[in-house]
Amino acid sequence: MAMLEIRGIRKKFDTLDVLNGVDLSVERGDVVAILGPSGSGKTTLLRCINYLETADEGEMIFDNESYDLANASAQKMMELRKKTGFVFQNYNLFFNKTALQNVTIGLTVGRKIPKEEAEETGRKMLEKVGMGDRCDYYPSQLSGGQQQRVAIARALASNPEIIYFDEPTSALDPELIGEVLAVMRQLAKEGRTMIVVTHEMSFARDVSNKVIFMENGVIVEQGSSAEFFEHPKKERTREFLRMEDNRTGE
Amino acid sequence: MNQQVWDILVDSFMKILIPGFTMTIPLTVISFALALIIAVITAMIQYADIPVLKQIARFYIWIIRGTPVLVQLYVVFFGLPSIGIMIDAFPSAVMVFALNEGAYCAETMRSALESVPAGQMEAGLCSGLSWFQTMWHIILPQAFRTAFPPLSNSLIGLVKETSLASNITVTEMFMVTQRIAGRTYKAFWLYLEVALIYLIFSTVLTWLQRRGEDRLNSYGVRR
Numbered sequence: 001m002a003m004l005e006i007r008g009i010r011k012k013f014d015t016l017d018v019l020n021g022v023d024l025s026v027e028r029g030d031v032v033a034i035l036g037p038s039g040s041g042k043t044t045l046l047r048c049i050n051y052l053e054t055a056d057e058g059e060m061i062f063d064n065e066s067y068d069l070a071n072a073s074a075q076k077m078m079e080l081r082k083k084t085g086f087v088f089q090n091y092n093l094f095f096n097k098t099a100l101q102n103v104t105i106g107l108t109v110g111r112k113i114p115k116e117e118a119e120e121t122g123r124k125m126l127e128k129v130g131m132g133d134r135c136d137y138y139p140s141q142l143s144g145g146q147q148q149r150v151a152i153a154r155a156l157a158s159n160p161e162i163i164y165f166d167e168p169t170s171a172l173d174p175e176l177i178g179e180v181l182a183v184m185r186q187l188a189k190e191g192r193t194m195i196v197v198t199h200e201m202s203f204a205r206d207v208s209n210k211v212i213f214m215e216n217g218v219i220v221e222q223g224s225s226a227e228f229f230e231h232p233k234k235e236r237t238r239e240f241l242r243m244e245d246n247r248t249g250e
Numbered sequence: 251m252n253q254q255v256w257d258i259l260v261d262s263f264m265k266i267l268i269p270g271f272t273m274t275i276p277l278t279v280i281s282f283a284l285a286l287i288i289a290v291i292t293a294m295i296q297y298a299d300i301p302v303l304k305q306i307a308r309f310y311i312w313i314i315r316g317t318p319v320l321v322q323l324y325v326v327f328f329g330l331p332s333i334g335i336m337i338d339a340f341p342s343a344v345m346v347f348a349l350n351e352g353a354y355c356a357e358t359m360r361s362a363l364e365s366v367p368a369g370q371m372e373a374g375l376c377s378g379l380s381w382f383q384t385m386w387h388i389i390l391p392q393a394f395r396t397a398f399p400p401l402s403n404s405l406i407g408l409v410k411e412t413s414l415a416s417n418i419t420v421t422e423m424f425m426v427t428q429r430i431a432g433r434t435y436k437a438f439w440l441y442l443e444v445a446l447i448y449l450i451f452s453t454v455l456t457w458l459q460r461r462g463e464d465r466l467n468s469y470g471v472r473r
Contacts, residue, residue, distance in 0.1 A: 050376060051375075074381065078375075078378070081378055082378040086376035092369035092372060094370060094387075096388065096392050096395075097388075105379070105387060106377030109379055109387055110379045110383065151373075154373075158377075
């Protein structure tokens with residue numbers, strides 16, 4: 001049985017249909033890349049399934065637990081979020097906390113794990129993303145790439161079932177993208193279940209095993225990443241891939 | 251200024267300063283501490299957009315900001331007894347100043363809370379913190395940093411505003427000065443003297459504010 005099963009998400013902003021009935025299924029260990037032009041609803045989808053937005057309709061089964069995406073108690077939302085990690089486009093590190101505190105606060109305050117134990121985990125996570133020597137730095141003292149790596153360490157700290165990445169490299173200078181992608185590649189190799197909204201074609205092609213192509217709030221095409229890139233079925237997908245190839249000059 | 255005036259000023263200095271420490275400062279500190287609590291709660295209610303409570307908060311701010319403190323003091327101390335509610339002068343003053351400063355500081359706190367990027371709350375929730383935990387550990391500390399200079403401003407304003415409590419028989423510095431002036435007829439010099447003491451209090455607070463700002467800046471430039 002799939003670890004994550006999403007059925008019929010719909011979401012309107014005022015009169016604009018952002019999500020128009022999306023179904024999605026993710027197996028344990030999957031790395032799912034969600035591609036699509038801006039405004040296609042990718043980010044909204046990710047935000048809805050972690051209750052950062054409330055969908056108008058839709059349900060989700062996650063870890064054998066059912067969630068109503070249109071209506072849930074704060075309790076239920078928190079219960080879900082404790083099993084997931086989320087990495088934002090603009091990092092959203094806590095400005096008033098050091099790198100290490102950013103990673104541990106979800107453990108000490110959110111999950112009542114003793115400080116020493118949390119700090120040990122925190123240091124290990126920062127080590128893992130190559131930020132072990134920056135534990136006591138504040139976000140303002142770190143580059144964008146470093147901040148995003150700390151944010152990934154923060155998402156990893158509670159050892160979540162799945163990690164959502166919302167365009168994790170879109171806010172970064174081109175020369176800083178590589179270091180973040182390297183960390184994500186490593187996580188994929190370790191078998192982490194991830195859903196990644198991205199514009200990085202190389203990541204979708206090389207790292208993810210499933211690709212979803214969205215436009216106008218619906219999934220246009222989905223498949224294994226090999227199939228998707230080698231034999232796209234829909235004309236719209238082919239057009240999108242051609243445009244992306246031209247953009248990146250591949 | 252002759253020797254006689256000088257002697258009166260020297261003699262009255264401690265007489266004015268002592269109620270400064272026993273009345274003006276406690277009145278300021280207690281009122282301001284209560285005002286901060288009121289402000290944080292009122293600002294959080296608005297930030298969280300809680301129906302009904304939010305309307306009550308707006309109503310409270312509207313009433314308090316729209317009426318003079320002096321009138322509020324009179325309503326509580328001279329007005330309430332006529333409907334059977336008797337409150338002593340000092341607690342009346344504390345109540346009025348706390349409610350009054352609370353309303354102004356609530357607006358300061360609200361704008362400071364709103365200046366914290368929405369992503370901070372989202373990141374807190376996604377890290378497994380509750381709304382209140384994120385509020386307490388992430389949003390409020392950042393908001394306080396933004397609000398610190400205007401809140402200090404309010405505190406300095408309040409020190410001087412407490413002189414109005416003399417109108418409801420609180421024997422703070424200004425009332426004591428009035429009494430001495432009435433007895434000695436040296437109004438000009440005595441009022442200058444009490445002005446000087448207020449100035450000293452404000453100067454100390456300004457210095458503390460600067461120290462406080464330096465400490466709060468310890469986590470580097472924001473963003």
